[in-house]
Amino acid sequence: MDKKLLHLLVTTIIFLNTTIAQSTLEQCHKKQVPTDGKYLKLDFRYDYQFYGHYNKPFKTLAQPSDGRVWVTADSFHRSDTTYWRGKEYYQKFQYANGDLLNFENDTAAQKVKELDWEQFVVSSAKYNPALIIHTFLQKKEELYTNVETDKTIYAGKIYDSEVTLTIDHSDSLLKTLEVLHYDPFHGDVVTKLSFTHYAEVQKLSIPQDVIVSSYGGRIIDSLKVSSYEIVDEPGFSLEKPENYEYTPKPVTSIPEFKISKYNDYIYFFEFLGSVDNRSLIIEFDEYFIVARAPIRSELGEVIIDEVKKINSSKPIKYFLFGHHHQWGIGGVRPFIQEGSSIITEKEVIPYLEYVGYQPHSLNPDSQSLNQKKIKTVVVEDSLTLSDENHSITFYPIGSYTHHTDDFLITYFPDEKMVFEDDLVWIKETGKGRASKRQIGFYNAINDLNLEVETVVQSWPLYGYGYKNIISYQELMDSIENP
Numbered sequence: 001m002d003k004k005l006l007h008l009l010v011t012t013i014i015f016l017n018t019t020i021a022q023s024t025l026e027q028c029h030k031k032q033v034p035t036d037g038k039y040l041k042l043d044f045r046y047d048y049q050f051y052g053h054y055n056k057p058f059k060t061l062a063q064p065s066d067g068r069v070w071v072t073a074d075s076f077h078r079s080d081t082t083y084w085r086g087k088e089y090y091q092k093f094q095y096a097n098g099d100l101l102n103f104e105n106d107t108a109a110q111k112v113k114e115l116d117w118e119q120f121v122v123s124s125a126k127y128n129p130a131l132i133i134h135t136f137l138q139k140k141e142e143l144y145t146n147v148e149t150d151k152t153i154y155a156g157k158i159y160d161s162e163v164t165l166t167i168d169h170s171d172s173l174l175k176t177l178e179v180l181h182y183d184p185f186h187g188d189v190v191t192k193l194s195f196t197h198y199a200e201v202q203k204l205s206i207p208q209d210v211i212v213s214s215y216g217g218r219i220i221d222s223l224k225v226s227s228y229e230i231v232d233e234p235g236f237s238l239e240k241p242e243n244y245e246y247t248p249k250p251v252t253s254i255p256e257f258k259i260s261k262y263n264d265y266i267y268f269f270e271f272l273g274s275v276d277n278r279s280l281i282i283e284f285d286e287y288f289i290v291a292r293a294p295i296r297s298e299l300g301e302v303i304i305d306e307v308k309k310i311n312s313s314k315p316i317k318y319f320l321f322g323h324h325h326q327w328g329i330g331g332v333r334p335f336i337q338e339g340s341s342i343i344t345e346k347e348v349i350p351y352l353e354y355v356g357y358q359p360h361s362l363n364p365d366s367q368s369l370n371q372k373k374i375k376t377v378v379v380e381d382s383l384t385l386s387d388e389n390h391s392i393t394f395y396p397i398g399s400y401t402h403h404t405d406d407f408l409i410t411y412f413p414d415e416k417m418v419f420e421d422d423l424v425w426i427k428e429t430g431k432g433r434a435s436k437r438q439i440g441f442y443n444a445i446n447d448l449n450l451e452v453e454t455v456v457q458s459w460p461l462y463g464y465g466y467k468n469i470i471s472y473q474e475l476m477d478s479i480e481n482p
């Protein structure tokens with residue numbers, strides 16, 4: 001084919017695709033975004049799954065809410081009631097005139113605080129996507145677009161997140177929205193919203209069902225719109241407080257830390273500040289063992305650096321995270337890089353693999369750049385490691401803990417000492433009622449016939465008013481003579 005003709009053909013295709021892409025987004029905007037100063041008012045029920053620190057990885061608890069939103073192209077009002085553990089929490093959110101305000105519970109106090117606008121545009125989309133469609137249309141020049149036969153895909157960056165919209169050519173409606181954001185613990189987290197069951201009011205199309213799927217479909221929320229209408233005013237208006245200002249994003253820096261030598265082969269490494277966590281370092285003749293690395297990869301790297309300062313010629317042969325919560329496993333990835341074998345229980349290996357292999361493309365760590373295979377050593381009833389002079393044993397006691405199904409403690413028979421994560425809650429000031437975790441731990445020690453004088457706890461250390469080095473006598477008293 002003639003070069004000129006080919007060039008013309010290619011240019012025409014690009015031109016057509018750009019035109020289709022722009023008009024698809026414009027048509028979608030026309031169909032889904034309220035204009036003329038009118039508000040789209042929706043009543044909804046949101047079935048939210050709260051992902052907390054529970055006994056199993058990815059376990060959630062239902063935290064439903066119902067409420068109402070008022071949406072325009074550039075404003076969003078929401079008032080709702082959340083039902084959580086037998087209580088009701090009332091909230092109002094308002095994004096208008098570029099300000100984001102939040103009002104919680106106490107009607108008398110009129111407490112209004114600024115929220116993170118960056119997350120808000122994205123998180124508002126599950127109630128209604130008008131705000132994000134409008135934001136995309138405003139950013140149309142910066143978008144990456146991909147025109148397919150039946151749909152056009154738009155990708156753009158909204159602050160920290162990479163957002164993708166898929167609009168169908170058949171009806172010019174938004175079908176899915178994908179958000180990729182970075183979580184320091186879980187790395188790349190993709191949340192996918194699917195919009196279905198569109199209804200129409202005054203030529204405006206409204207999705208009545210929204211499915212929110214995150215962590216690769218491990219957690220699924222859903223939103224249902226029960227009624228909708230076009231109105232002139234939002235149902236409330238929050239006053240901006242006099243001292244209103246955006247809180248700058250906290251800078252995530254390495255917290256202060258200290259390392260202390262307990263005896264000839266045991267060290268404690270403590271992160272201070274909000275991390276407030278103690279790791280255990282054991283130096284055997286030929287190698288090191290490290291227990292617990294909190295929060296994120298960077299902090300695991302700090303611990304490794306400090307271990308190397310003790311002795312750079314010995315490998316960190318083993319790492320254990322204690323139990324699967326973030327304060328123990330969050331910094332595991334650098335240990336995988338280091339070639340350490342992870343001492344773990346069998347049931348929690350799939351989660352270890354999730355944490356260890358998850359891409360961190362938005363903020364790469366060493367494991368993300370050059371993935372290493374996870375090596376594991378499985379503890380069944382117990383596992384003992386020893387050298388010429390010392391011996392330690394790991395025991396799984398999850399079933400006792402009332403905390404997590406997986407839970408490994410480290411026992412030092414020579415020192416009559418146990419290192420554990422977060423089971424004992426004895427106030428510095430004196431007695432209180434023993435927690436279920438504490439009683440479970442005490443029962444485990446006795447059932448295993450461990451001779452214990454000292455319990456060393458990993459979290460919390462300071463600022464909560466609880467002891468973190470506990471004598472066996474204190475533990476026993478808290479249960480036997482409270």
Ligand SMILES: [Zn+2]
Binds near residue numbers: 053
């Ligand atoms: Zn925990």
